[in-house]
Amino acid sequence: MNNVSAKDSVVIIGAGQAGLQVADSLRSEGFAGPITLLNGEAILPYQRPPLSKDYLGIDSPATALPLRGPDFFTTQDITLHPGAAAAVDTQARRVTLTDGSALDYTHLVFATGAANRQLPCPGADLPAVHALRTLFDAERLQAALATARKVVVIGAGFIGLEFAAAARARGVEVTVLEYAPRPMGRALSATASDWFAARHRSDGIDLRLNEGVTAIHTEGAGLSVESTAGSHYPADLVLYGVGVNARTELAEAAGLATDNGILVDSSLRTAVDGVLAIGDCASFPQAGTGARIRLESVQNATDHGRHAARSIMGQNTDYAQTPWFWSTQGRIRLQIAGISDPSDEPVVLGDPANGKFSIALLRDGVLAAVESINSPADHVAARKLVAASVALPMEVLSAPGFSLKNFAKTVLAVPA
């Protein structure tokens, strides 16, 4: 039933990291029919991660980094369409665009990404209050940062802290308000999260945990951020990063099942024939456990893109790539392999005091995840070890001189 025919066509909604990858991989897998990539805007698709890193530095690159060069679309015969999808009819296999035109498809891929959660407090719509998701956001923020002297960051997640560290490196006074007891608490082990909190504080960031925002007021020429502790923090720029929601509206309206993401099976297909979902917008079963997860990372978007191309080509394999992620916060480079769980047993490798170490997270005697701080060699080995679900006894792991790199060399019998 899934055999791809020469008459097949593919429509991809969303020309982000995932959408571009599935288009690219379809061609390298030999798909010969028409591919239309709906971009929703008239600019060349670009990479988001630099927007909260390089792009905010003093000598930031003047232009966004594209996902593919401009010639890619002509040489690969992929139509990059500036239109946005407004509705999908899965019976007729037709996408209607906001300009009223329509596209027919054999295979449809939702790669609609995620949207920033709004800040639910009065004053959130004031002009000096910023969010960061698009190039447009980054350009506004970069301009505002050039003259800012005091900033308040709401939310100590990855984007909030990347921005905070970039602003601090420019000599700006930075206060971070976080409702939860720990920064990046959803994604990091408590050990890593506590280390980051201490490190950001020693770099001069005023990190306030267990403290949320209640309102943002205008005060003179600037702003004043009122917190749940009753404090008022003056600021000339506020950035919030309080999480994202998967963009599922279009899929829901088309009758697809969603629950914190568009629901797909292990081949990244939805329950509706010919429709797939990938990247930030997709909720998929985790390899091994089958538990549903939705990830927001470049690795997830590109590996989903490659896998979905193979599913469209008629292969029925289970998606089982090991997740990995990175974040750069000032001079701190974090790399994560696998997905940790609060019940994992943490073992510190190396010396946190000198800022170069890893945290190995054991689950039932198996290496489930590794968080590496300024330790790429550990991360490279960890990706292979986590992928192989290697048993790692505590006495081996905690022996003096244990190195993930050497361990990987021994147990995987390939150079790590």
Next chain:
Amino acid sequence: MPTITFTQPTGEATEIAVAEGTSLMRAAVTNGVEGIVGECGGQAMCATCHIYVRPEFADQLPPISDDEDEMLDCTTAERTDASRLGCQVKMTDQLSSIVVDVPSDQE
């Protein structure tokens, strides 16, 4: 403007003129040079911008940092003495007319 020549495994060469300060990765991705992906946006986190620098330019290159060195151990194509991460080599006047080879596999 300094130029970079990217040579593909097929022998096909592309010469690109770039502003000083531009990394080899950014030049390649912006101009659609095949075989250079740059998935992490230039953070030395992904190793998909792996290139081989021709030996005659070796002594003009910036030194390899520990981070780059460790990430070079996870390139898809084999690491050699000529291996660099394209995102960590920025163009300067000294590097003008540099020639690099693109590996056969990057992902």
